[in-house]
Each structure stands twice: as structure tokens, then as C-alpha cells.
Amino acid sequence: MKQLFDKYKREFIVLLATIAMCAIFTIMNSNFLRWSNFLTILQQMVLNSILAVGMMFAIITGGIDLSIGCTFAITGIVVASITVGGGNPIIAIIAGLIVGAVLGAFNGFLVNNLKLQPFIATLGTMSLYRGIAYVVTGGQPVTNVPDSYRNIFNGKMFAGIRYYIIVMIIVFIIAYIILQKTRTGAYLYAVGGNEEAAKLSGVNTVRTKYIAYIICGVCASIAGLVMLASLGSAESTAGTGYETNAIAAAAIGGTRMAGGRGTPFGTFIGGLMLAVLKVGMVVINVDSFWQYVVTGIIIIVASYFEFLQQDVQAFLARRKQA
Amino acid sequence: MKKKILATILAASMVMGLAACGGSAGSGSAGAAAPAESTAADAGDTAEAATGEFNPDKDPSSTTIEEIREKLGEEVPVKAGYNLAAIEKSISNEFWRTLQEGYEKAAENVNAVVEINIEVDATTDEGDETGQQTMVENAVNQGVSAIMASPISDANLTTAVENAQDANIPVINVNDGLIAIADYYCGPNAYQNGLLAAEWVSNKLGDEGQVGIVVGMAKAFAARERTAGFKDWIADNNSGLEVVAEQNADWDRQKAKELAATWIIQYPDMKAIFCNNDDMALGVVEAVDEAEADILVVGVDGIGEAYDSIRAGKLDATVDSFPYYMAQVATEVTLRALAGQDVPHVTATPQALIDSENVDKDAAEIIGWTDTKYVAE
Numbered sequence: 001m002k003q004l005f006d007k008y009k010r011e012f013i014v015l016l017a018t019i020a021m022c023a024i025f026t027i028m029n030s031n032f033l034r035w036s037n038f039l040t041i042l043q044q045m046v047l048n049s050i051l052a053v054g055m056m057f058a059i060i061t062g063g064i065d066l067s068i069g070c071t072f073a074i075t076g077i078v079v080a081s082i083t084v085g086g087g088n089p090i091i092a093i094i095a096g097l098i099v100g101a102v103l104g105a106f107n108g109f110l111v112n113n114l115k116l117q118p119f120i121a122t123l124g125t126m127s128l129y130r131g132i133a134y135v136v137t138g139g140q141p142v143t144n145v146p147d148s149y150r151n152i153f154n155g156k157m158f159a160g161i162r163y164y165i166i167v168m169i170i171v172f173i174i175a176y177i178i179l180q181k182t183r184t185g186a187y188l189y190a191v192g193g194n195e196e197a198a199k200l201s202g203v204n205t206v207r208t209k210y211i212a213y214i215i216c217g218v219c220a221s222i223a224g225l226v227m228l229a230s231l232g233s234a235e236s237t238a239g240t241g242y243e244t245n246a247i248a249a250a251a252i253g254g255t256r257m258a259g260g261r262g263t264p265f266g267t268f269i270g271g272l273m274l275a276v277l278k279v280g281m282v283v284i285n286v287d288s289f290w291q292y293v294v295t296g297i298i299i300i301v302a303s304y305f306e307f308l309q310q311d312v313q314a315f316l317a318r319r320k321q322a
Numbered sequence: 323m324k325k326k327i328l329a330t331i332l333a334a335s336m337v338m339g340l341a342a343c344g345g346s347a348g349s350g351s352a353g354a355a356a357p358a359e360s361t362a363a364d365a366g367d368t369a370e371a372a373t374g375e376f377n378p379d380k381d382p383s384s385t386t387i388e389e390i391r392e393k394l395g396e397e398v399p400v401k402a403g404y405n406l407a408a409i410e411k412s413i414s415n416e417f418w419r420t421l422q423e424g425y426e427k428a429a430e431n432v433n434a435v436v437e438i439n440i441e442v443d444a445t446t447d448e449g450d451e452t453g454q455q456t457m458v459e460n461a462v463n464q465g466v467s468a469i470m471a472s473p474i475s476d477a478n479l480t481t482a483v484e485n486a487q488d489a490n491i492p493v494i495n496v497n498d499g500l501i502a503i504a505d506y507y508c509g510p511n512a513y514q515n516g517l518l519a520a521e522w523v524s525n526k527l528g529d530e531g532q533v534g535i536v537v538g539m540a541k542a543f544a545a546r547e548r549t550a551g552f553k554d555w556i557a558d559n560n561s562g563l564e565v566v567a568e569q570n571a572d573w574d575r576q577k578a579k580e581l582a583a584t585w586i587i588q589y590p591d592m593k594a595i596f597c598n599n600d601d602m603a604l605g606v607v608e609a610v611d612e613a614e615a616d617i618l619v620v621g622v623d624g625i626g627e628a629y630d631s632i633r634a635g636k637l638d639a640t641v642d643s644f645p646y647y648m649a650q651v652a653t654e655v656t657l658r659a660l661a662g663q664d665v666p667h668v669t670a671t672p673q674a675l676i677d678s679e680n681v682d683k684d685a686a687e688i689i690g691w692t693d694t695k696y697v698a699e
Binding site: 291 | 412413415416419447537539567568569570572574575576579580581583584585587588601604605608612627630
């Protein structure tokens with residue numbers, strides 16, 4: 001137990017902060033503490049959290065992927081076109097995931113083979129992919145997605161829980177297994193921690209980084225699949241700016257921006273915290289302008305917390321010595 | 323260590339910066355970055371608003387095209403050989419594409435009588451402010467007869483418009499970004515959007531019940547005017563409607579859906595939701611459907627998807643500002659101005675509320691449109 005706490009100290013602290021936030025919202029409006037509201041929070045964290053866990057893979061290797069919002073949109077358009085045209089929903093889903101993998105692999109190609117800075121490479125593909133989305137659709141939305149597709153994700157189980165919540169949980173479990181239980185996971189952390197050292201000790205850094213960007217692209221696609229089921233239409237402008245919230249969720253959850261650290265559990269809590277914040281501020285009816293201010297402050301405080309924590313530890317260590 | 327600090331600062335500042343300006347795309351007609359001190363609070367008060375910056379919704383000269391025709395005569399004299407430049411925004415957006423069709427239709431109407439030319443030019447996306455400026459500069463250099471411009475922002479065309487005026491080329495501001503120095507302004511009255519929507523909701527609900535407003539924030543002029551119109555109608559008519567919630571959804575369909583889902587739980591008695599554009603309204607409709615709630619949803623813009631949704635019995639109403647006719651009104655105003663007529667500074671272009679009763683009616687019939695009578699001068 002102590003071991004578990006030590007390993008996930010940061011994550012538990014963010015979880016406590018989230019619970020404290022829930023308490024504050026409940027004090028301000030007792031309606032906050034209702035099952036239906038809790039369900040809303042869970043539903044509203046799904047898209048951002050799935051995007052964030054993919055983003056976390058890119059960040060762990062010391063990179064970043066700014067193009068996920070566009071991959072998200074393209075997936076929606078491709079899958080919508082197939083299903084509206086009468087295609088099998090399962091084939092459409094597979095096609096959507098392939099789109100994510102291909103777009104992610106292209107990011108990997110730019111970073112690995114052309115040796116571009118991930119920030120610049122994906123800044124480029126962000127515009128490129130968005131442009132493709134516009135060109136393919138001519139700016140027109142694809143509408144009237146059939147229920148046979150929508151129900152796969154949007155259907156309800158017991159207690160009003162929708163299937164896409166299960167999808168999110170599965171994505172996080174798979175991410176956990178990849179990072180904690182496989183050799184690839186160890187390589188991902190090694191590449192992000194110190195790429196040269198990893199290379200010298202025999203890690204195939206190119207392959208590892210390809211995997212990170214492909215996973216990131218696939219996660220963006222999964223989020224796109226869920227969005228399409230939830231809205232029933234795909235637009236070329238969908239997902240604009242979503243990468244920023246994904247980065248925020250990962251960062252709040254303790255993913256180190258320089259790479260080498262980050263856990264699915266932390267990112268999950270980070271996504272949860274942002275969803276609690278979003279729903280909570282609507283429930284207590286905070287003015288929209290202030291929501292930006294509060295969200296920004298929380299991201300900064302949460303990101304700074306890591307250094308604070310290190311300082312405190314260093315201070316305690318010095319005192320012990322003295 | 324230094325590298326890590328730098329990386330975190332970079333990430334944090336990027337998140338902040340981008341979060342603040344994200345998600346404004348696809349707002350349809352809802353353009354117009356607002357002057358920061360735009361008069362949202364005193365929007366109902368013409369006297370106060372008049373002292374502020376240019377606001378076409380409150381401009382005392384504001385006139386409809388019918389009034390103009392009545393005052394200046396039905397016939398519009400046109401000299402052969404006019405060369406008009408129409409410069410707009412991204413035609414990947416349905417709204418601007420329709421505006422372009424309107425210009426083409428207007429050119430066709432004029433050309434049936436005398437030969438003129440209308441050249442439509444549009445930026446590839448809604449953010450290319452300097453590209454649009456270049457287009458206006460080009461038109462000035464070519465020595466066109468007049469420029470009809472739909473600016474991306476309030477400021478991006480200012481220099482180019484000054485150049486046009488130095489060259490004695492009249493500039494007609496057609497909707498969206500507000501060029502304070504433009505000779506004429508043609509566009510829908512965003513404030514009236516809100517009035518129409520509120521009146522409709524009130525009629526449908528027997529003038530009582532809780533309502534919510536989903537606003538689009540990033541480019542705020544149209545949003546604020548629409549919201550102010552909606553709320554002022556309620557206040558001015560001592561309406562039994564009660565605005566219990568008002569939140570921003572960044573013009574984003576998914577965000578609007580999530581917002582509405584939260585409201586439906588939070589305010590079980592909510593009876594109607596007014597959205598600043600159709601995109602957000604279509605998201606709200608999904609949330610209402612999923613919750614199987616009995617809530618009226620009203621949007622603004624009149625995009626094709628909104629019409630489809632009204633026909634399918636999902637969306638309840640939208641306020642259409644008819645870009646197809648907006649372009650024709652703008653062309654008429656421009657040609658009247660070129661003929662030396664005393665055209666008012668602001669022309670309010672037609673708009674109407676569309677619901678299940680008139681969704682299949684011809685737009686020209688709804689707004690009582692008759693084609694302009696052009697005559698050779």
C-alpha cells in the first residue's frame with residue numbers, strides 16, 4: 001500500500017484536489033452531488049480523456065502532438081461518409097482507426113526520419129490535416145449518421161451509463177498494460193528520460209517513437225468515433241483547439257512535459273478534474289469569462305506543483321542530513 | 323533542470339494562450355470581433371449606444387431595402403461598364419458560399435439590362451486577415467467602381483479601405499467585421515435576431531417558463547447583440563420567461579451539447595434554449611433528444627443542416643438572415659450609391675424566423691422579396 005502511494009503520490013494529490021473541488025461545488029449548490037450529475041461529468045470527460053491519454057504517449061517520449069484535433073475531425077468525416085453511404089458500421093470503425101494510425105505514423109515519420117521538432121512537425125500536420133478535412137468535404141458537414149452506428153457507442157446500459165464510458169475505461173486499461181506490463185512501455189519511458197542513453201543501451205528509439213505517435217493518432221480516432229456517435233454528424237471544423245485541453249489533462253495528471261514520466265491513472269484524474277471544473281462552473285453558474293481565468297490558473301498551479309514537490313523533498317532531505 | 327522548467331513554462335503558456343482563442347471556427351454569419359467596450363449592458367438604450375462606437379444595430383440611419391425603394395424609387399439606374407469587387411471570407415463555409423451565389427444572381431439581374439461586372443474574391447479560411455487585405459488593395463489598384471467587403475475582423479481592412487477612399491472608391495461593408503470608416507453598411511440586425519427568437523419562444527410557451535442561452539464568445543459582436551436582443555425582449559415585454567442560465571460554448575457543437583446536457587439535469591423545468599448560432603443549436607438538439615426532454619431549441623443563421631433538422635422535427639426554429647438576398651441588397655445599395663442617390667449609412671438586410679410551419683416555403687415569399695428593377699442610365 002505504501003509502495004502504491006509512493007508511486008502514485010502525485011496522482012493521489014490531484015485526486016484529493018478534485019474531491020475538494022467537488023466539495024466546494026456541493027457547498028455552493030447542493031444539486032452538484034447527484035448521480036445524474038456525476039454521470040454527466042463522466043460522459044463529458046470521455047472525449048478529452050481519450051485524446052489526453054494518446055497525447056500522454058507522445059509527451060512521454062519527449063514529444064507532443066498538436067494535430068490530434070484534426071485527426072479527430074478526419075476520422076469523423078471518414079466514418080460518417082462510410083456509414084451514411086450504407087457501409088457496415090464495424091468496417092467503418094476499422095477504417096476510422098486505420099486513418100488515425102496512418103496520420104499518427106506520418107507524424108512519427110516527420111519526427112523520426114526528417115528529424116523535425118515534434119512541436120513544429122505536428123504544428124505543420126495540424127494545418128495539413130485540417131486542410132485535408134476541408135478539401136475532402138468542401139466544408140460541408142456529413143449528416144444523418146444511422147443509428148446502427150450511433151448505438152454502438154451512444155447506447156445506454158444499466159443506470160444510464162453509455163457504452164462510450166466503457167470504451168474510455170478500456171482505452172485506459174490498454175494504455176496501462178502497454179506502459180506498465182510490456183517492454184515497449186519501458187522503452188517509451190527510457191526514450192523520454194534520456195534518448196541517447198536509451199539508444200546506447202540497445203533500445204530501438206525510432207520504432208518506439210513511431211509507436212507513441214501511432215497510439216496518439218489511434219486515440220484521437222477513437223475520440224472521433226465517440227464524437228460522431230454522440231452528435232450524429234461530422235464537420236471539418238470539429239475538434240478545433242481540443243489539443244490544448246488534452247495537453248492540460250495530461251499535465252495536470254503529472255505527465256512531465258520534458259518526457260520520461262506520466263501514467264494513465266494520472267491522465268485519467270487530470271481529465272476528471274477538468275470535467276468536474278467544467279460541469280461545476282456551469283452548475284454554480286459562473287460567468288463564462290471567468291471560466292477561462294479559473295481553468296488557466298488551475299492548469300498553471302497544477303503544472304507548477306511538480307517543482308514545488310521537488311523543492312519540499314529536497315528541503316526535507318537537507319534537514320535530515322543536518 | 324533548466325530545460326524542464328522551460329518546457330513546463332512553454333506548455334503552460336501555450337495551453338493558456340490557445341485555450342483562450344480556440345474554437346471559434348465555423349460560426350457562420352456570426353462574425354465580427356467586437357469593440358471591447360461594445361454596449362452589451364445598455365444595448366436596449368439607443369441614446370446611450372449612439373455615443374459609443376459604430377454599431378449598425380443601433381444606428382439611427384438604419385433602413386430596410388423596402389423603405390429605400392419607397393423613398394428613392396423602385397428603379398435603379400445603372401451605367402454600363404461598372405466593375406464591382408466583392409470580397410468575402412472562406413467559401414468553405416456555407417454562409418459565404420451562399421452570399422457568393424447572391425452576388426452572382428445580382429450580376430445576372432443587372433446584366434439583363436446593362437453590362438457590368440461583379441468579381442467575387444474570397445479567402446481560403448476565416449483567419450487569413452492579411453490575405454483579405456491584399457485582395458482589397460488589389461481591387462483598389464485595379465481601379466474598380468466600388469468595393470463590397472465582408473471583413474474577417476474589425477481592423478484587418480482599415481488601411482486598405484482608407485486607400486480605397488483616397489482613390490474615391492466607395493466601400494460597402496457587407497455583414498461581419500465592422501469597418502467604422504466604411505461609406506455604407508449592409509447586414510442583418512443581430513439584435514433583432516434575438517428579439518425574433520424571444521418572441522417566438524414566448525408565443526410557443528404561453529409566455530412562461532425557464533430558458534437558457536448558449537452564447538458563442540470568441541468573436542463577440544453578433545453573439546452579444548443576439549443575446550442582448552433576446553433578453554431585452556423579455557425585459558421590455560414584462561415576459562414570464564425567465565433566463566436561468568447563460569453560458570459560452572465557443573460556437574462548438576460538441577461543447578454546446580455537453581453544456582445542454584448539464585443544464586437539463588440542473589434545471590428540470592427548463593423549457594427553451596436559445597443558441598447564438600445553428601451549429602451550437604444542432605448540438606443542443608442532440609442533448610435534448612438523448613434526455614428525452616421537452617425543450618424548444620432555437621438557433622440563428624439558417625444553414626442547410628438546420629433546415630433539414632427542422633423538417634425532421636428535431637430543431638424547433640432558426641433565424642435566417644438569407645445571405646443570398648443580403649448580397650442582392652448590397653449590390654442594389656452599391657449601385658444606388660454609384661448613381662448618386664442618397665442611400666442611408668446602414669441598410670438592414672432581410673431576416674426571418676423559420677420553423678416547421680414555413681420551412682418549406684420559398685424564401686423570397688417569406689421575406690416578401692422582389693427582384694430589383696435595374697434600368698440603363
